[in-house]
Amino acid sequence: MLATQTLDGLIIKDPQLHNGRPVVAGTGNTVRAIAIMYKQGYSPEEISGELPLNLVQVYAALTYYHLHTEEIEADILADSEESLIQTHSQNING
Template sequence: MATITDIGTLINHNPEIHGDCPIIAGTGVTVRRIAIWYKQGYSVEEIAEQINHLSLAQVYAALIYYHANREDIDADIAAEAAEAERLEKLHQTEKLS
């Protein structure tokens, strides 16, 4: 008989990893990372191939979590992009000095 996995166990939070944002349990892979690749057009299979230690079930679980919490994850993605842009501008300013 096949083992049944409670999908609620596939995503968790760890305050010591990535600032307590949702991650795929047992990994350091954030739901945010999976959502970004998904939004760039990667399929579930392609994401699982790129991060080859993840199963299809783990990637699907991350996407389910993303869709259930889309507003929060998208806000997190936008904040991360804004911070990266701020740091890039700061770095460019320092190079010119």
């Protein structure tokens, strides 16, 4: 599968980067990570201040998130469940 570009090339999906998760082009920042920060109450300006992104990149990621909410939320949930399983496994086996 080839990399795809969306939102005028600002967001890319490449199976070789972050397991195919959408990322801000030219950075290692996933849309998922930006969406998590946004859901935690960070404003776009605060996200831009915390990450090496400009506001255009942050808004592109948030636009992608709002257009693909189900996809991103499923990814966040799957990652949370995996983390929870690993934590409990370590507690049981540790």
